[in-house]
């Protein structure tokens with residue numbers, strides 16, 4: 001007697017349901033791949049096959065291949081990888097005896113974090129940068145938590161830059177003698193906290209002076225003038241004076257001479273005449289003698305001023321006029337003469353002008369004299385006429 005389940009319609013529905021449910025079940029399983037299991041390199045790592053029941057044989061695959069590293073499978077289906085190395089990393093999947101995926105996990109191998117080696121730089125009174133180097137290469141992604149505090153104060157965050165492996169402390173309490181920095185590194189295999197204590201006023205170390213310039217002093221064969229700017233990371237404020245250390249030596253000498261100064265520029269009075277000199281400058285907080293000198297500025301090379309003894313007494317007029325020549329090979333004589341002619345012409349013109357001025361002046365004065373005399377004569381004749389008229393009109 002055929003039951004309801006054996007009817008073709010029902011069978012089709014069941015087949016359809018199982019077909020349509022299957023991918024979704026598989027989907028759920030694959031999602032579990034995103035689960036990552038971390039294992040320690042060199043140890044035995046056990047991978048459980050999900051909720052598989054004891055006694056049912058399972059098959060393990062690595063990266064879709066049945067080739068597995070050195071291992072054993074326990075009675076509950078767990079895979080034990082023995083003495084794992086890097087090649088054991090990958091996607092592990094376990095299947096039941098019908099080939100159904102039961103569980104999948106990604107294995108990442110490495111080491112738990114070790115202590116960090118931390119160093120801090122203090123380029124000014126408002127900024128501390130602490131960088132670290134791992135003492136153990138873990139091969140695993142890590143998270144960090146960095147904080148610091150002065151004695152008896154609360155922990156404050158040290159702002160992390162994980163890519164560059166450093167963290168920044170802004171405006172630390174400089175008056176506190178001792179600060180503690182704590183960096184906690186955490187990865188899939190564990191967590192480790194590293195503590196360091198430091199004294200800010202001892203770590204204070206300015207950046208080197210900037211724009212260092214050394215120049216000769218014209219007229220002085222034993223002097224050099226050195227100038228510089230304070231490092232840009234140092235506050236421009238009277239409350240934070242710097243002292244500068246200048247050192248110099250003739251190139252090749254073993255011994256440096258030195259000058260200390262609060263101000264730029266500085267004049268070196270005892271340079272070795274005619275020699276190249278190496279010059280460097282560094283800086284330190286002037287008020288805090290426990291603090292550190294900056295690194296030296298890059299070496300500068302300069303030679304004091306000297307009289308040029310090369311035979312070049314005066315500029316040769318021929319050389320001087322060479323650039324004006326279009327044909328240098330035939331020029332010397334030809335170019336020389338026109339120049340002389342020009343000079344001669346100029347003299348002649350000046351002479352002519354002077355001569356004409358003299359002539360003109362003479363002529364003018366002559367005319368003037370003649371004119372004056374004429375006027376006087378006119379005047380006299382007029383007076384004579386007048387008097388004659390008067391005389392005529394006078395009654396006799």
Ligand SMILES: *[C@@H]1O[C@H](CO)[C@@H](O)[C@H](O)[C@H]1NC(C)=O
Nearest residue numbers: 042043044045080081082083
């Ligand atoms: C790993 O397993 C092997 C075999 O079971 C055993 O001999 C060895 O001691 C184990 N190693 C560790 C580190 O547990």
Ligand SMILES: *[C@@H]1O[C@H](CO)[C@@H](O)[C@H](O)[C@H]1NC(C)=O
Nearest residue numbers: 030033034063064090091106
């Ligand atoms: C391992 O699984 C992840 C997540 O599903 C996948 O992105 C990756 O391609 C797989 N790797 C291999 C080698 O199968």
Ligand SMILES: *[C@@H]1O[C@H](CO)[C@@H](O)[C@H](O)[C@H]1NC(C)=O
Nearest residue numbers: 062063086087088089090091
């Ligand atoms: C498996 O795939 C991972 C990448 O997902 C790779 O690093 C590993 O070497 C592969 N393992 C094997 C045995 O092929």
Ligand SMILES: *[C@@H]1O[C@H](CO)[C@@H](O)[C@H](O)[C@H]1NC(C)=O
Nearest residue numbers: 143144145146147155157184
């Ligand atoms: C770092 O640790 C401090 C104190 O242990 C905690 O308050 C803070 O939330 C942690 N920060 C992060 C990003 O985990």
Ligand SMILES: *[C@@H]1O[C@H](CO)[C@@H](O)[C@H](O)[C@H]1NC(C)=O
Nearest residue numbers: 123124126127232233234235
């Ligand atoms: C202190 O140094 C840091 C890092 O070089 C810099 O960013 C900051 O501006 C400096 N602070 C002052 C007040 O110059």
